[in-house]
Amino acid sequence: MPALAEWRMPELPEVETTRRGIAPHLVGRRVEKLIVRQRNLRWPIPLALQRGLPGQRVDAVERRAKYLLVHTTAGSALLHLGMSGSLRVLPSLVPAGPHDHVDWQLDSGKILRYTDPRRFGSQLWQPPGTLHPLLADLGPEPLADDFDGDYLWHASRGRAVAVKIFLMDQKIVVGVGNIYAAEALFAAGIRPTRAAGSVSRARYARLADEIKRILVHAITRGGTTLRDFISPDGAPGYFEQELFVYGRKGEPCRVCATPIRAIVTGQRSTFYCPHCQR
Ligand SMILES: [Zn+2]
Numbered sequence: 001m002p003a004l005a006e007w008r009m010p011e012l013p014e015v016e017t018t019r020r021g022i023a024p025h026l027v028g029r030r031v032e033k034l035i036v037r038q039r040n041l042r043w044p045i046p047l048a049l050q051r052g053l054p055g056q057r058v059d060a061v062e063r064r065a066k067y068l069l070v071h072t073t074a075g076s077a078l079l080h081l082g083m084s085g086s087l088r089v090l091p092s093l094v095p096a097g098p099h100d101h102v103d104w105q106l107d108s109g110k111i112l113r114y115t116d117p118r119r120f121g122s123q124l125w126q127p128p129g130t131l132h133p134l135l136a137d138l139g140p141e142p143l144a145d146d147f148d149g150d151y152l153w154h155a156s157r158g159r160a161v162a163v164k165i166f167l168m169d170q171k172i173v174v175g176v177g178n179i180y181a182a183e184a185l186f187a188a189g190i191r192p193t194r195a196a197g198s199v200s201r202a203r204y205a206r207l208a209d210e211i212k213r214i215l216v217h218a219i220t221r222g223g224t225t226l227r228d229f230i231s232p233d234g235a236p237g238y239f240e241q242e243l244f245v246y247g248r249k250g251e252p253c254r255v256c257a258t259p260i261r262a263i264v265t266g267q268r269s270t271f272y273c274p275h276c277q278r
Contacts, residue, residue, distance in 0.1 A: 010081040012175030013218035015066045018087050023061040025089040030057045030107040038101040042082055042122045049125035053077055065138050065174035075127045082120030088113050139173045142211050147173055149205030156196040163199055164192035165266040178268050182246045184211040191277040192270045245271040
C-alpha cells in the first residue's frame, strides 16, 4: 500500500466535487460570522479574512488548480484542503469535533465547516483586483480547451525530466496529482520514467485526452480516491477497483497480467506496467 498520507490527499476531482457540493449552499448567501477554533493551519488564517468576510454575500465559488475561491465584493477567500481537509455544509447545531477548525455561519442557518486532522490546508484572503501569490505562475487547467497534446508537446521539447514529474509540475498543468498522473500514463501506454522530451506529439495527444477522460470520470463519480473522504452529500465517490496501476504493486496488470511495478520518482510512489507502458 502507498503511504496513507498520499492516498488520502484530495486531488483535483475531490476539490471540484467539493466546489459543486458547497456552491449551491453559498452563492447568494451572506456570511454572518466566522468561528475560528484553530487558526494555525498550514499558514495562520489572516486577520484580513476574519475581518473581511463577515457581512459579505457570496457571488461565486470558483476552482483554480486545487484552490477554491469564494468571491465576494470585499475580496475572495482562498481555500485549500491540504492533505486531509474537507468542507461540508451542515446545520449549525451539529457539535464541532476536535478537527473542526473553522465554521462559516451563513444567513441560511447552515454552516460551512472546515475539518482538517493534519492541518496542512489553508484559508487565505485575496483582496479584490489582486491575484494571490499562490495562484501566480500556475499552468493551464487540465479540463480547459487550451490544454491539449500540442501544448504538452511544445512545452516538453528538450526536457529530460521524467514525463510523470513533468505532468505533475504545476507550471505545466495544474491539478494532475500522483494518482491521476499514474492512471493517465497507463491509459496512454507511456512509461512514467520516459524523458518528457522524448514523447511524440501523437502520444501527447493521447495522453491529454486520457487525463481529461480520467478527471471527468472521477468528478462524475463524485470524485474521490480517499477511502474516508466524505463528499459534501455524505457519499464516498471513488472506487479502488477502478485503479489500473496506482497502489497495485505486484498485482497483475488488468490488461496483460504482468505484475505492476512500483518505483520512486521525485520522492513519490510511481506505479506502471512494464509491458503496457513504453
Ligand atoms: Zn500490462
